[in-house]
Amino acid sequence: MKVALLGATGRVGTEILSFLLNDKYxxxxxxxxxxxxxxxxxxxSVIKGDAKNYEDIQNVIDGNDLVISALNTDGSDTLSITTPHLIKAMKKKGLxxxxxxxxxxxxxxxxxPEVFRFQSSESRRKTTRAAxxxxxxxxxxxxxxxxxxxVCPTYLPDGKLTKKYRYAADFLxxxxxxxxxQDTAHFAFKQIENQEFVKKRVGISY
Structure with a gap:
């Protein structure tokens, strides 16, 4: 299977890349x-380019079977610009x-339950920009x-790979x-073969 991975230089993306290559993707x-x-x-295959550029997105997903994005907000609108490019390019390529x-x-x-966590007292974040x-x-x-x-992790420190964590659809x-x-990357990697959470947000924590 061939996978297009965005955000491979980030903390979670680096770990996902290791899982993919170790499993011969x-x-x-x-x-x-x-x-x-x-x-x-x-x-x-490493392609130099910018995820904000539609042509670059087309290039990286071409010939692949699925897409994993571990891009972060980058302190900007990177995600909300990139995602429409991905949707358009994936539709065009039949992914x-x-x-x-x-x-x-x-x-x-x-x-x-009628609001998102970042909009409620459940969240301890002082800023909501990333959310x-x-x-x-x-x-x-x-x-x-x-x-x-x-895949929606809560507080995300570097740590160990335990493969022992809890998860729930739509809630933490x-x-x-x-x-x-490491465990966040492991769970994301496992979703390649898992159909349980298609069209779902998944909260993950210990």
Missing amino acids: EVSTLTRTPEKIHTTSPLL HRIITIGTAGILQSRIE EEHLRVFQQLNASSLNWTI PEAGREISV
């Missing part, structure tokens, strides 16, 4: 800074499956015909406080 990545990808493999990394802020609040950007991505994907899954597991970068 062919991987195409798109990055503005190819020198930041320190992994070399005959299974890996349907996309797995993205979001944030627990866009899950429903357990305290106030609002991730929300735009959720809305864009939800309005599309793609088979999407948004009760009393969830954190999840390591």
